[in-house]
Amino acid sequence: QVQVVESGGGLVQAGGSLRLSCAASGRTFSSYPMGWFRRAPGKEREFVAAISWTGGGNTYYADSVKGRFTISRDNALNTVFLQMNSLKPEDTAIYYCAAREGRRATMVVSEYDYWGRGTQVTVSS
Secondary structure, eight states: OOEEEEEOOEEEETTOOEEEEEEEESTTGGGSOEEEEEEOTTSOOEEEEEEOSSTTOOEEEOTTTTTTEEEEEETTTTEEEEEEOSOOGGGOEEEEEEEOSSSSOOSOGGGOOEEOOOEEEEEEO
16 A cells, blocks of 8 residues: 655746645655546546656657656655646646556556545736
């Protein structure tokens, strides 16, 4: 089992950057595909980015963040990062980190098994 805790959220102006971190516990962290999701006010939770557990770390992005956000992982630190650049007001949301039992990262919310409590990101215009 894996427990995850997000950090790094905050208030930033449009065009700015933030780096989210997700610290995970569990001896086999490196075996879990990891994902970032977000929920904006009044909307459903949606996929943002994911990274596989293999050494190459295949990555996947929602179209809305492609080219602006970068997901990465440091298995030695049991941490996943989400670098967010060129932030827009529509990126305002609670951002959640999640781990999945399985071999591949996916973009489906329901396919992730362990969730953090989230960290608030607010982008002002």
